[in-house]
Amino acid sequence: MTRYLLFLLALLLAGPLFSQPGRSQLRQLDTYIEVARQQWRVPGMAVAVVKDGQLLLAKGYGERQLGSAQPVDAHTIFNIGSTTKAMTAVAMGMLVDEGKLQWDDAVVEYLPEFQLYDPYATRSMRVRDLFTHNLGLPNADFLWGTARHSPEEILRRMRYLQPAYPLRGGYTYQNIMYLAAGALIGRLSGMPWEDFVQQRIFLPLHMEHSFPTKARSQQYANRSVAHHYRFGTDEILPIADFNADSIAPAGAVWSCITDMGKWVQCMLDSAKYPGGRLLQAHTWAEIFTPQVLIPRRQFYPTAQLTRPKWTSYALGWFQHDYQGRAVDFHTGSLPGTIAQIGLIQQEGLGYYFLGNLDHAEVRHALMYKVFDLFGPEKKGRDWSSELLALYGSAPERAAAALQRLQNSRIPNTSPTLPxxxxxxxxxxxxxxxxxxxxxxxxxxxxxxxxxxxxxxxxxxxxxxxxxxxxxxxxxxxxxxxxxxxxxxxxxxxxxxxxxxxxx
Incomplete structure (x- = not known):
């Protein structure tokens, strides 16, 4: 009983940061978030909402680890996955502002050792191409996700990756080019990407519970534990943190919802923060300028419900239209942990999500719920239920995959050789x-x-x-x-x- 009362007390202490504007919407959202969390069976998560420069909400929900009675609070850290990419783009923008390079400079001018399979692509690769997923390369995540090569070896091996489509002639999500961007930032700044992000982004924004890598986050005890379904079942298991430090500029940052709220505020306000700005206004605008049109079939399944007229990618940001409003957003995913950021700049509206269950797409549902509640129409659409029906059950999908594998096996056979x-x-x-x-x-x-x-x-x-x-x-x-x-x-x-x- 004592343990339970302590847990309830901790939940109260983990309460939301409310301000006057939007109080009724916040109460409605707060209730909806917890219902959605249980609907998607996410052990723990955290949500931030920014409107007109104010952090209206920064709150934890559920537990850091399933069954632990340790609540997620506003300072519990999670891996933020690929929402790291926007930070790497801002870091590069700082160097552009300092005159150390331009977005359209050739990468090989600064990193002559970084070679692609196609010599023409190597010569033609621009700095902005490192951020836009359209260099003609297929996915190469095996190099860090399975084989676990060092950052230097990953970049060296890219010369053996044959192109899948013509240079700037398509779109395939590519983490490793962000690693190359991080190497370029290190080369021109004179400090590793990790130090640059810590000193030039986290420090001025007072993101005091943020770390550029998993290794540097280990000192911090208030941390979420990743969770995944046991494959082919509906049992949720805590799993070991996946290590993305070998491609840190693409997805290794760890942070808490309070700090990420500060990041959202900065991005909504043309990269300003109290006492200064990370980027010049024109560089901030360039980061959000669409660079690549993404075919609908390669976009998020949510497009089946939102029905955008256009889908694009900028420098570290996905983009689409929603009810006549321009949305900049990005998801982040490592095994067992998820994140999402969403902005509607014209309304000064921002959203951030952290969660600890693999690919629980409640993150999308809550983004659109925030956009509805704090938008001009204030609709009450049940995005959580609709997206759960759209994405279906992860255990059921896994069980179906196992059944297909079993059906493909030819019985009563043996290996050819000993x-x-x-x-x-x-x-x-x-x-x-x-x-x-x-x-x-x-x-x-x-x-x-x-x-x-x-x-x-x-x-x-x-x-x-x-x-x-x-x-x-x-x-x-x-x-x-x-x-x-x-x-x-x-x-x-x-x-x-x-x-x-x-x-």
């Missing part, structure tokens, strides 16, 4: 090395820099990963024989790893 024949080192010029071993008559796959993953036999020479992390689903590994009947390679997804000759 299991020992599949062992050895495999390599790919871009993705790196993989090691197949045999332990207790079970094959194990170990990507470079990662822990071993057991392989179960699927059918013939196809095996299925059995990741010890309960939230990670299975993947197919297919081995290939040469003309002599020996294993020569395996494919994982679209990529082929060649077996190295035994020495």
């Amino acid at each position: 299991l020992q024949s599949y062992t050895g080192f495999y390599t790919h010029p871009l993705w790196g090395n993989a090691h197949i071993t045999l332990i207790d008559q079970q094959l194990q796959l170990q990507w470079e820099g990662s822990a071993p993953v057991p392989l179960a036999h699927g059918h013939f020479d196809t095996f299925i990963t059995q990741d010890p992390r309960a939230w990670v689903g299975p993947a197919l590994i297919q081995f290939h024989l040469n003309r002599e009947g020996q294993i020569e390679s395996f494919t994982a997804g679209d990529y082929r790893f060649e077996k190295e000759a035994q020495k």
